[in-house]
Amino acid sequence: MLFPDAQAAVDAAAGETPVHTEGYDVPAARAEAREAAARLPREVVAEVRDVDAGGVPCRLYRPADAAPGVVVHLHGGGFVLNDVEVHDVPCRRLANRVGRAVLSVDYRLAPEHPYPAAVHDVDAVVGWLDGSGLDGPAYAHGDSAGAQLALVAALRHPGRFAALALIYPFLDPAAAGESHRTEATGLSADEVAWYWRQYAGPDPDLTDPDLAPLASDRLGTLPPTYVATAEHDPARDEGELLAARVAAAGVPVVATRWLGQPHGFWRHHDAYAAAEPLMQSVVAFLRAH
16 A cells, blocks of 8 residues: 555646557657756755766766765666756755765667667766766666666676665566566556667567666676665566575675555655655665765
């Protein structure tokens, strides 16, 4: 059962047009999300500036008295929606709480730029870090589809990140987990399938670890990893399967299931009481590494 505040948030969004609706207007949905985000109050961060990171537009947040290091943030949105503007509020909060720079990556989106465009963009950002002046440890962080990109980046660049934090990761193009049939609150099976089609096409290669990282044989190369799942999330089981496989591969893992919550709650601290505690939990994990 959803907690009351989560139920209210899900009910408030119930009238939105599903993404899999015939003729769904992706550019209009992106613009609407940016407009909604622009109306939100935001925390002050000592330095906020847009940067070119190896040819990829990014936004850098540096809090006052920042410790060395940088958290590379990959935003969620099913590989199709959202951007650095939509994630400006949570990135400000993350930077102020973690006490380090946060680099929010504006990777290219499907369907205009399907797989592997986003993977290549994240590779370019990782390569840029070495000469960026952002000395100290680097961390990879993402929510939903962004968590998939963060995981893939850590697998493609072993040893580059000191820790990895994944928030309800969206990992399996086959949607094989039982939660895809038992949990459809706020994110239906048809929507999940639509997002994967936009990114990976109608017949994805389920053996490609850059697309389906649960299939990777290099999970043991990951840094210490944090995985948060939401109880009422279709992607819950694949996130928890990842945590189990990473732990079995000998990597230190912290995995938490957030009860009473749907997919997507982390970004909306104004609507979900659990969002700030999840942020603090991630911050504590990153600071410990």
